[in-house]
Amino acid sequence: MKTLHKKKPSDQTEIAKERIATLFKEAESADQGYSDRYVEIARRIAMKYKIKIPIELKRRFCKNCQTYLRPGVNCRVRTRKGRLIYYCKKCKNYSRYPGLGKNKKQKSV
Numbered sequence: 001m002k003t004l005h006k007k008k009p010s011d012q013t014e015i016a017k018e019r020i021a022t023l024f025k026e027a028e029s030a031d032q033g034y035s036d037r038y039v040e041i042a043r044r045i046a047m048k049y050k051i052k053i054p055i056e057l058k059r060r061f062c063k064n065c066q067t068y069l070r071p072g073v074n075c076r077v078r079t080r081k082g083r084l085i086y087y088c089k090k091c092k093n094y095s096r097y098p099g100l101g102k103n104k105k106q107k108s109v
Contacts, residue, residue, distance in 0.1 A: 008049050016049040024057045027068045035068035065091040 008016075023042040027035035039061045046053050061068050062075070067090050069075040076087040084099035 005050075013049050013051060016045050016051055020045055020051070020053060020057070024060060027060075032068070032070075032074065036066065039066055039068050059086070059095075059097060062086075062088040062091060062093060063095060064088065064093040067091075 020042045023038045023045075027038040027042075030038065042053070042057075043061075043066065045051070059069075065088060067074065067088065069086060069088065071077045074089050076089065078085045078087070079099070082098070084097045086095040086097070087093075088095075
């Protein structure tokens, strides 16, 4: 029989979202080992509270090996045919996202 999972209270989910954002902010300035750990903790929080990690944060870690990606240090970013291609140098995995290319104009944020 399928078990029903209750939603967490909204105040707890708001705190969890803030904590995920804080962990990614800390991962930017930390060493590689610590930043990978911060990503792991943030993912576990998101899974526990059933929160989607925002797209801008989700693209900052490798989907295969869960390492925090720093362009030019441990990942390579290229544009090809209107897509952004992230290449993780640790696990040699490619991630392709629709994004800026030669045919698309940059969105003003």
